[in-house]
Amino acid sequence: MTIAAMTTLKRVLDVVRAEAPELPTQQLHALLVIGLDEGLAVQDVQKRTGMTNSSGSRNVRALMEYAGEGRKGLHWVDWKPNPQNLREKHLYLSPKGKEIMDKMMKVMEG
Numbered sequence: 001m002t003i004a005a006m007t008t009l010k011r012v013l014d015v016v017r018a019e020a021p022e023l024p025t026q027q028l029h030a031l032l033v034i035g036l037d038e039g040l041a042v043q044d045v046q047k048r049t050g051m052t053n054s055s056g057s058r059n060v061r062a063l064m065e066y067a068g069e070g071r072k073g074l075h076w077v078d079w080k081p082n083p084q085n086l087r088e089k090h091l092y093l094s095p096k097g098k099e100i101m102d103k104m105m106k107v108m109e110g
Contacts, residue, residue: 012104016028026059031063031077034063040091042056042088065094076100078094
């Protein structure tokens with residue numbers, strides 16, 4: 001990796017940190033996977049990131065509007081139930097999630 005690539009990566013992380021200073025790397029990883037292939041199930045995100053079931057679910061929930069147990073999430077990701085299996089959730093970027101992804105892409109594009 002070149003110095004220029006590392007500098008760009010740092011600038012992307014700066015964009016994310018400006019929006020969510022305490023965002024764990026696993027949540028950023030989940031956001032990127034969802035943003036690159038919207039409509040995935042939570043289990044797909046878990047497989048693609050290598051997270052365990054509990055860790056994957058927790059990290060995806062933190063990206064949603066409500067992180068669970070009365071905690072507010074970032075609301076970067078929304079879900080819709082699968083009509084064929086109501087227990088399965090399909091994940092999509094929320095308008096706020098699309099905005100943060102757009103900001104990251106603009107930094108990447110220079």
